[in-house]
Amino acid sequence: MQLFPCPFCGPRDETEFHYGGDAGNVRPDGADVPIDRWAGYLYLRGNPKGTAREIWVHMNCGEFFVMERDTVTHKVLSSTALGGEHAA
């Protein structure tokens, strides 16, 4: 079982977390968004081998955060609380 560092609670078992999506997948705004931009936002995922930046939520405290981890070695490289701004 992996240990994920919640920025609020510290290291906790992976079972307490929920995957929230790719970090940096910014929601397009406005009426003139081209269809392929929408399709990219909704459906296209990088699925990288190696370092990945992802949004996770710690279900126990409700903290959403960006975690960088290696999808091969399962090493956690960093975890950062989301700021007021949309995580880029």
Added chain:
Amino acid sequence: MTASRLATGGSAIDRSLAIRFSFDGRTVNGFVGDTIASALLANDVAIVGRSFKYHRPRGIWGAGVEEPNALVDVGGPQSTPNTRATTEPARDGLVAKSVNATPNALADRNAFLDRFSRFIPAAFYYKTFMWPDWHMFEPRIRAMAGLGKVDTDWTSPGIADQINHHCDVLVVGAGPAGLAAARLAAGAGLAVTLVDEQQRLGGSLGHRACEIDDKPAATWIEETVAELASGGHLILPSTTAFGIYDHNLVGLNQRHFDGRRDTLWRVRPRQIVLATGAIERPLPFANNDLPGILSADAALAYLRRHAVLVGRRVVVATNNDSAYEVAGALAEAGAEVTLVDIRRDGMPATPAKARPITGRALAAAKGSLRVEGVTLDDGTRLDADCVLVSGGWTPTIHLFGQAKGKLAWSEARAAFLPGDPVDGISVAGAAAGAVSLSEVFEGAQKAVASLGNTKAAVPRSTGSDATAGLTAAWPTPGSKGRIWIDYQNDVTVKDVELAARENFVSVEHLKRYTTLGMATDQGKTSNLPGLALMAGITGRTVPEVGTTTYRPPFTPVPLASFAGARLGELMAPVRRLPLENVHRAGGAVFQEYGGWLRPAHYGGRAADADRAVQDEARGARQSVALFDGSTLGKIEVIGPKAAEFVDFLYYNTMSTLKPGRCRYGFMLSENGVVFDDGVLVRLDEHRFVVSCSSSHVASVHARLEEWRQDRFGRDAVYIHNATSDMATLTVSGPNARKLLEAVNLGLSLDEAALPHMAIGNGTYGGDEVRITRVSFTGDRSYEVSIRADRAEPLWARLREAGQSLDAVIIGLEALLHRHRQGHGRHHAAA
């Protein structure tokens, strides 16, 4: 084999405590300290089971977890199928039964299958039972092949405890390497946890001759354990480290022998020391699976621990030095011993009283139900009632492999050893390829050296040190006779050759095609010989063939350990209403709806439930109904950007809503699918209440939090899930207003003061109440929300006031009924 108990000796048994148990209906005598296997041997029970596929008679092979043959079903209160007789303590009154044998192991009526063995090689089933349909054949094949039986009458003796544990160093294995590493780590001021799968600590020191720090091994073990215990370190015997998971989580399964269920430990150590030892390999020769053919080291363990002499005329066959001590000890104990060594030179001195034959290997074992003799590769025949074999040692590197450790092939040890180090894991002792005690202690020191300076002295081996002296003896292609590789799954040399012929040469294909290593012993004795044979057939080296993936568990773990307390209701706990007891007292029949336990209807038995529901619905239409709507989501959105936030959240525009009013709206998922719908209440300029579906509260709350944290910012909006803070009691029907006025909540219910889709604030018994005029039913309805812990008096008052109006209390079925009838306004929030 004529095995017997010696009159004296046996370090593990207590001769003052005799026990009796039954095996296949036969009485077996033993002592406290015996395993089922040692007691069976002491009673000269040669055949203890039948093989998986061919129903060959099988005897005890080993003395530990590697045992492929001696599986028994243990009955009684702790009934367990497929228990290894070699690790299961014998208990007075225990009832054990052999597996895969009808009626018993000695006289199995499916034994005829072995005569057809040439027609049923590996993959025979895949090729044969294709037409018309595998499922036609499956039941009979399953009945004929297989292992133990689950006792369907068995009931659980309780819940398995689960413990989360943290320590500085977890030492797995309490043999010489583990004990030394634990002591050194403790001396460095670290918190140590030491686990061993056996009841008695010491590992190989329990039966191999040695001397440590000028003391007998037993004394050294005792002192070391006492020192660790007095230092407050945790020592867990009878505890198997069955798996290493991500980020070095170690799973332990601890056995108890007092009727309690096993305990599951989840350990997060800073450092893991694997001192898991090594397992002796068989040698390849025809009929090497006959009862009476044992691991040489196991025979020594039975002799020294249990005072069991496994045979009178013993052939010891070896390719390495470790069997010499065995030959010497058995000869000393009165057996007539012939020592057959594959090597011509470089061997240790032949033990006194043993007859040496060098440069020869066993070609075949003779005998039908048990071994009666052997033939050497030069044709020499030797009579024997027991054959002990040592084909070298396979380091127990399963946990290292599970942790994705790379293995390195050692030609000298003819085995895979731990290769590149893995963060947080070190390996010591025989598991790392050490042979002599001096090497073992050196390795233990290295394993903990990086953890800090230790005050403890490194133990010294002061006796004679063991040597390896190994010449590999792998199964070779084209060998004569039937040579077993995997005893438990009946895989022979010919099966591996067949797999190679049909191009299943990859190690993972070999495993799945032949089932090599897939039995409950997971190939502890068979994997490496199988790989080496495949290497020989395909002209590759063993490391080129590689190993299969190591996966937990190392030995079987009861599912109860993993389940722990997550049984029955605790498997998926339901959410409960604050007024559940009141509803129960009022005759409510409860059902689960979207995770909530709610009244389905009141009164009426299951048989006339429909009637009760109809009556409730009719009452609601004719006069007035009371309904507990507390499960309805109440998620507050508060803050300077609250209005902007709800606009973003809902498909509809919500910011135009006036304070004190409600509006129906729905949310879409990012893909444009309706995610949830319900009423939004605006309490004031910067405060809204999202009333979402009962079963959707958690997911809507998570969605709100995500957009809050990921888009709007923490100080722009605040989200509070108040669902369980408040109870919501609904009054609905033509007489709803009349009823509520009778209760007097301190506010006007005039159409002007509280129109449809408006909210009002009142009080009841000094507590604030919020009245929301929305409708679930199409009739006039009021939702009255009050602090959950003060809801009971209000509910009682509503019921009391309803008496003169013929008010009914309705369950969820009556409310759903209005959907089926097509009545009412749409509101999925039910």
